[in-house]
Amino acid sequence: MGKHRRLGGYRLLDEIGRGSTAVVHLAMDSFGREVAVKELQEEFVAEPEARQRLAQEMAAQARVRSGHVARLLDGRLDGERPYVVMQYVPGCSLGDLVADYGPPRRERLLRLARGMALGLADVHDAGVLHRDVSPGNVIVLGDRPTLIDFGIAREAGAEQLTRRGMVIGTPAYLAPELIEGGAATTASDVYAWAATLAYAATGRPPFGRGSLHGVCFRILRGQADLEGAPEPLAALLRRGLDRDPARRPAARWFAGALADWTGVSSGRSRALLA
Incomplete structure (x- = not known):
């Protein structure tokens, strides 16, 4: 388990998705729960528009409460590797x-x-x-x-x-x-x-x-x-x-x-x- 990279308070376990500017990881929080962590790829961290887009995603998802929509759990936009944390949805x-x-x-x-x-x-x-x-x-x-x-x-x-x-x-x-x-x-x-x-x-x-x-x-x-x-x-x-x-x-x-x-x-x- 020690070989897994950490981001904030989350241990990144496996890559489960990749887009044009971000990577989504299956991760574990401090309570041992599985979550999905989306972080900007390193080459986009310095681009203000990429950070702004991630901020817009957080703001939009934070407003939604639904049993049929993945929940926003956490996020940090001002660090070296901006990320958002979402409910991990199995299936x-x-x-x-x-x-x-x-x-x-x-x-x-x-x-x-x-x-x-x-x-x-x-x-x-x-x-x-x-x-x-x-x-x-x-x-x-x-x-x-x-x-x-x-x-x-x-x-x-x-x-x-x-x-x-x-x-x-x-x-x-x-x-x-x-x-x-x-x-x-x-x-x-x-x-x-x-x-x-x-x-x-x-x-x-x-x-x-x-x-x-x-x-x-x-x-x-x-x-x-x-x-x-x-x-x-x-x-x-x-x-x-x-x-x-x-x-x-x-x-x-x-x-x-x-x-x-x-x-x-x-x-x-x-x-x-x-």
């Missing part, structure tokens, strides 16, 4: 789950859809935009999904750190208005939720594979592939993938619409689907 990504085992059965799929909608609704209720809902950023354990990675999230109204015209997010799950240069909104998060679930329901990216240009073209044309997606989920996904963001219901609405179908009584969910 595997929705992307890996579908790639390895195929689409979940209808009942499980509906439960995953509702859990994801509840988590996203809690994010939005906290005044935060996630901006990168995608199969790689949903961890599944049993029937419980947890939304992770607030690396490009921001509080609504916070300063935009990306350059104008730069597309941020996972391209296959981007809302059309973002491809066209529009601002991120709760509606664009909802679109990404629906696109992510379309992948889970069919085992295929909803706008196909191939060149980025081709994928974006199909997104802009509204050519979503939902063949094989079970009802009532397919009907809901069509609403979430509406080309017009003003016509997409809120995440909380989708959670309510899915309630009766997952054994949770909402009193009016089936009527909402009509």
Whole structure:
């Protein structure tokens, strides 16, 4: 155990993720609990924008309280190696789950859809935009999904750190208005939720594979592939993938619409689907 590097009060055990500017470690705190520690890579420590982006991630995630969203636990931005500490979420990504085992059965799929909608609704209720809902950023354990990675999230109204015209997010799950240069909104998060679930329901990216240009073209044309997606989920996904963001219901609405179908009584969910 002595060979493991320490960062703050945390012992770094293993690398579990790596992005463009940061590394995520499985770590142990002073109570012996597993946590996830995200630290800036050494070459980005001196860049103010990288520190500011990490600070924005902390500020956004700190506002969210949800059983379906990884919690922020700790962090330090002023040291030699800035880091944030998050709840470690066991399980595997929705992307890996579908790639390895195929689409979940209808009942499980509906439960995953509702859990994801509840988590996203809690994010939005906290005044935060996630901006990168995608199969790689949903961890599944049993029937419980947890939304992770607030690396490009921001509080609504916070300063935009990306350059104008730069597309941020996972391209296959981007809302059309973002491809066209529009601002991120709760509606664009909802679109990404629906696109992510379309992948889970069919085992295929909803706008196909191939060149980025081709994928974006199909997104802009509204050519979503939902063949094989079970009802009532397919009907809901069509609403979430509406080309017009003003016509997409809120995440909380989708959670309510899915309630009766997952054994949770909402009193009016089936009527909402009509």
